[in-house]
Amino acid sequence: MSDNFAEIASRLIVTAADFHFRGWVLGTSGNLSEVVEREPLRLAITPSGADKGALQTDQILLIDDRGSVISDHPARPSDECPLHIRIAKERGAGAVLHTHSVWSTMLSNLYFEDSGLAIEGYEMLKGLDGVKTHEHREWLPILENSQDMLDFADRLADILPQFPQAHGFVLRRHGLYTWSTVLAQAKRHVEILEFLLETLGRTRLISALQ
Numbered sequence: 766m767s768d769n770f771a772e773i774a775s776r777l778i779v780t781a782a783d784f785h786f787r788g789w790v791l792g793t794s795g796n797l798s799e800v801v802e803r804e805p806l807r808l809a810i811t812p813s814g815a816d817k818g819a820l821q822t823d824q825i826l827l828i829d830d831r832g833s834v835i836s837d838h839p840a841r842p843s844d845e846c847p848l849h850i851r852i853a854k855e856r857g858a859g860a861v862l863h864t865h866s867v868w869s870t871m872l873s874n875l876y877f878e879d880s881g882l883a884i885e886g887y888e889m890l891k892g893l894d895g896v897k898t899h900e901h902r903e904w905l906p907i908l909e910n911s912q913d914m915l916d917f918a919d920r921l922a923d924i925l926p927q928f929p930q931a932h933g934f935v936l937r938r939h940g941l942y943t944w945s946t947v948l949a950q951a952k953r954h955v956e957i958l959e960f961l962l963e964t965l966g967r968t969r970l971i972s973a974l975q
Contacts, residue, residue, distance in 0.1 A: 769801065770801055770809060770825075770827065771822065773799045773801060773809045773825075773948075774809055774822040774823075774825035775822050776799065776948050777797050777798075777799060777809060777810075777811060777820075777825055777948070778820040778821065778822055778824075778825065780797055780862070780948065780952050781795070781797055781811060781817040781818070781820050782817070782818055782819075782820070783952075784797075784817060784862075784864060784955070785816075785817045785818030786818065787959075788866065788867070789864040789865065789866045789955070789959060790817040790818075790864055790865060791865070792816075793813075793814045793815060793816060793817075794817075794864075794865035794940070795811075795817055795862075795863050795864050795865050795940070796810065796811050796842075796843040796845055796846070796849070796863045797810070797811050797817075797860075797861075797862050797863070798810040798811070798846070798849040798853075798860065798861045798862075799859065799860045799948050800853055800858070800859045800860065801827065805829065805830065806829065806830040806850070806853065806854070807827060807828070807829060807830075807835070808827070808828050808846075808849060808850065808853065809825050809826070809827055810825070810826050810827075810828055810842050810843065810846055810849060811824075811825065811826075811842075811843065812824050812825070812826055812838070812840040812841065812842060812843070813840065813841050813842060813843045813844065814840075815840075824838075824840065826838050826840060826841075826842050828842050828846060828850075830850055830854075831850075832846045832847055832850060844912075844914050845863065845914050846914075847914045847915050847917070847918035848861075848863075848914060848917065848918050848921060848942065849861040849863075850918065851918040851919075851921050851922060851925075852921070852925070852942070852944050853944075855921070855922060855925045855926070856925065856944055857946070858944035858945065858946065858951070859944075859945065859946045859947050859948070859951075860944060860945060860946075860947060860948040860950075860951040860952075861942065861943075861944045861951065862942070862943055862944065862951045862952065862954070862955050863940060863941065863942050864940050864941050864955055864959065865939065865940035866940065866941065866959055866962070866963075868959065868962040868963045868965075868966045869935050869940050869941045869959070869962050870938055870939065870940060871966060872935070872962055872965060872966055873907050873935040873936065873937045873938060873939065873940075874937060874938050875969075876907055877907050877909075877937050879907070880906065880907060881904050881905055881906040881907050882904075882905045882907060882935070882962075882965070883902055883903070883904055883905075884902070884903040884904075884905060884961050884965065885900065885901065885902040885903065886899060886900065887899060887961055887964065889957050889960055889961055889964075890903055890957070890961070892953055892954075892956070892957040893932045893954060893957055893958075894932065894945055894946075894950060894954070903931070903932065903961075904928060904930070904931060905931065905932075905933060905934060905935055905958070906924070906927075906928055906931060906934040906935070907934070907935050907936075907937055908924065908934055908935070908936055908937065909936075909937050910936045910937050910938060910939045911936075932944075932945075932954055932958065933954060933958055941955070941958060941959065941962070943955055943958055
């Protein structure tokens, strides 16, 4: 493996450990990837079934644009690797991150009939790429979960262009996907969106008690 891949693998495991500590990728949930090469497309990605709080750099896989492992690993990538590939292609993302927080899981079910969740008026929105004011309205699409990720990735190619300003989406009863051009910015997007989802969820709970 190249020094570049080793650096990327190191960044991914540090990010994964941080997300695990915050309760966003418990059990074996969640997956993280970063683009290694654009032409041909190559992604470094976390393996399937791994504890994201205890990953080692030599567990990070290198996959091609079909999701095939091309590094020397016996493990396989997450079944959701087609989504990472699709987002990298459709959004030009340099990193794609997927979390399974309590709040994204609950709110994605509560707001599923609305097809999404609007977030506006919060100063934290300014942490998202291109957002300059708290008056920004972020629409977070909520999509039905699927066990056929190849089919879902194909449908995602049609869905993503419908929301060109969206910084992420949520799978119902599943979790958040977000991305950016580099891993550090994608990590910031996770932090911002998870904060806002928790804020909305807690606000809803408090309102129900009044």
